[in-house]
Amino acid sequence: MLSKKTKYGIKALTYLANRIENCPVQISEISKSENISHKFLESILLTLRKAGVLGSKKGKGGGYYLLKPALEIKMTDVIRALEGPIAMVPCVSLNFYEKCDDCPDENACSVHKLMIQVRDNTLHVLRNTTLADLNAS
Amino acid sequence: MLSKKTKYGIKALTYLANRIENCPVQISEISKSENISHKFLESILLTLRKAGVLGSKKGKGGGYYLLKPALEIKMTDVIRALEGPIAMVPCVSLNFYEKCDDCPDENACSVHKLMIQVRDNTLHVLRNTTLADLNAS
């Protein structure tokens, strides 16, 4: 299941991408438009800034803005920053690998085999989808 | 993330599918072979029986066995029984649909659009994979 953090993050990014000008947008503007708690959204945007997806400007007239064109922001980057692993089990994760306690041999594990298939298919979608593809049509 | 319940369930099913004879296998045999807590596995196999995947025989010499040939047991059925929804958000789930609180219009939602893509790709894998495909090679 996708966490609300990730869901709200994607919605906020889409909102930013749909603006005509890429100038700083305040948290409260996004929060009102997308029905997201102001404080919660604040922590989400902070995470995206630390991940290098968003830039921010402090003080009056400040806010958050996209650091790159929407076409260059891949969904893999966004989801990894907010959600963590894309894989459904840590033992098939590319970026967040962890060995299973119960599995003596990964290559003989049926779950491992299946989840690699799922991961590859999911990655294919997320790698080839950018923020620009999610724009309101 | 896949729950341990689902993971253990798939491992147990694979174990059953790999047996030469499809006669009742005791919980403790599977539990030992796959390093799963006996009691926990018990509840998992019970779920699979209620879902119509496994049959059981009580009393001495009893145990669990596959109700259908491995080739006819789809991963979608197994995962839905143990994990619940396959989709990453309830609003794109086929079997466990729920409307989002924050979304006035699903069709305009960027997350919705993206997650339908992911769901379709995942479903494609899980529908076309049966227990027989997971056999130890």
Add this chain to the structure above:
DNA sequence: TATAATCCTACTGTTCCGATAGGGTAATAG
């Protein structure tokens, strides 16, 4: 009738998620 095994309900400890609280810090307007 003893024993072996599933069946079933309830409970519990832990972890994670979603959200909140409260102040600190930087930039801008005037």
Add this chain to the structure above:
DNA sequence: CTATTACCCTATCGGAACAGTAGGATTATA
């Protein structure tokens, strides 16, 4: 220079879900 605005950061907390446990009831076999 100062007030205001808005981001920055840490800590905390309630609740839900997960992983696993406990204990006995039931049923079938030998």
